[in-house]
Amino acid sequence: MITLDERFALVDSIVGGFGGMFADSVGGRIAWLVDANKRPQAIAALRQTFVRDAQKFDALVVRTGRYGYRQLIAWRDQIGTLGIDPARITMIDIDESLNKLFIGTIDTRAASDVRQALLARGVPQDAFDVEQAPLPIPRSTGPTLSDTVNPIMGGIMAVGCTISFNVEYSYAMYFATNSHCSPNYGVVDSTLAYQPQAGYNPDPFNPLSLSYKYIGYEAVDPTPRTAAVLGPICTYSRCRFSDVALYRYVNSSRSQALGKIAQTTYLNGDPYPGSTTLTGTPFQISGELVNNDLYMYMIVHKMGRRTGWTYGPITRTGQVQNRV
Numbered sequence: 001m002i003t004l005d006e007r008f009a010l011v012d013s014i015v016g017g018f019g020g021m022f023a024d025s026v027g028g029r030i031a032w033l034v035d036a037n038k039r040p041q042a043i044a045a046l047r048q049t050f051v052r053d054a055q056k057f058d059a060l061v062v063r064t065g066r067y068g069y070r071q072l073i074a075w076r077d078q079i080g081t082l083g084i085d086p087a088r089i090t091m092i093d094i095d096e097s098l099n100k101l102f103i104g105t106i107d108t109r110a111a112s113d114v115r116q117a118l119l120a121r122g123v124p125q126d127a128f129d130v131e132q133a134p135l136p137i138p139r140s141t142g143p144t145l146s147d148t149v150n151p152i153m154g155g156i157m158a159v160g161c162t163i164s165f166n167v168e169y170s171y172a173m174y175f176a177t178n179s180h181c182s183p184n185y186g187v188v189d190s191t192l193a194y195q196p197q198a199g200y201n202p203d204p205f206n207p208l209s210l211s212y213k214y215i216g217y218e219a220v221d222p223t224p225r226t227a228a229v230l231g232p233i234c235t236y237s238r239c240r241f242s243d244v245a246l247y248r249y250v251n252s253s254r255s256q257a258l259g260k261i262a263q264t265t266y267l268n269g270d271p272y273p274g275s276t277t278l279t280g281t282p283f284q285i286s287g288e289l290v291n292n293d294l295y296m297y298m299i300v301h302k303m304g305r306r307t308g309w310t311y312g313p314i315t316r317t318g319q320v321q322n323r324v
Contacts, residue, residue: 004294005073005094005318007049012069014045019065019072020096021046022296025313029056029295032065032099052293065099067127075123076101080227080234082117089114090135093319097296100126102316104133135180146196146276146305151255152215153282155262155303157196159247162305165285166256172248173256179221179245186240191218193247195254196305215254220246239320259285267301267309274308 012018017034024030031042039062047054072094079092088110093102101123105111111130118128146157152175154165161181167174175193182191192198194213224238249256260282268274283303294300294314301311 003318005069008069008096009073011042011045011049014048015041017065017068018042018045019067019099020069020094022097023298023314024061025297025299027056027298028059028061029053030061030063032096033062034065034068036062036064050293063099066124067099069094072099072101072127075118075127078121078123079103079114079118082114082121084110084114084117090133091319093316095129095296096317098129101128103128103130105130106132106134108132147278148196148213149262149278151257151260152195152249153257153260153262154285155264155282155305157305158215159191159193160197162303163195164244165261166258167246168258169246173258174219174246174248175216175256176244176246179240179243182218182221182245184221186221186224186238188218188221191247193217212251212253215251216247216249218245219248234320241320257282261285261303264303264309267311268307274304274310276305276308 008018008020015033015038017038019032019034021029021031029046031046033039033042039060042062043057043060046057046060050057076092076094079089088106089103090106091102091104093104094100095102103111103114103118105114111132115128115130118130119125149156152158152163152166154163154175156163158175159177159181161177164176164178167176179185183189192214193216195215196213198213222240224240225234226239227234263279263281263283264275265277265279266275294317296315296317297313299311299313301309303309
């Protein structure tokens, strides 16, 4: 599948000076062009590349940028050669809303070192932002107010985190959740999954005796790849495009709802957090985005076992996390 970065680079190769695109608060499209007079060519190239959004480009808003997308990619791909300890860089991204790079670091000292190294390489100061951006901290299953839910569906608690959605693959059922919820990121360690949690175990030598709460085990947690496999976008030795693991269901006494995500009573809004109280009527997944057609500042909704039903704008796309 072609990535969003690759599609933006393709448009830049056609137009010359196309610096990326993002969505505004009402779903319109905003694009960066080094030469704003190329708006007609940009619209034509975008229609050709993003066929499903073709009509949205009629009202394309153009902002004058400084850098084409391929130039930003070239600078991004140099970051792995700066001589910075890989453990100090947490993420690398092209911020389409600002027409520049974004580099996340483990602390402010690392941010300063990366900034100086980029300037020494001749990367313009206005072509990048560097900020402290720690990685998510893995956590173990613990006490929760989440309830036992049957059938099992997206949005409810398992493995100390939230089930994203259920997956049917090769005549078996799985659920997807964050890989960092497993004790060992990027390793299939057969972590046992309980819903909502393990709680008291009457037989500590046989965790499967929790026959109802035990629902499955970790089956897929891809090993981070190298630059030899992923290309220069992976600047170090442990890169992945997603923080996702799959757990296989094995408990025949618990049913699974394919295509369902739990719905709560209300979504977040100042000053109220999102609700975690189930309505009894889940959301139905009705389609999928097959071409990564997600842009910065598009509004999306999510269901989380602790924060409930919340929504907000997309703030990162195409992010590659570096796990050392």
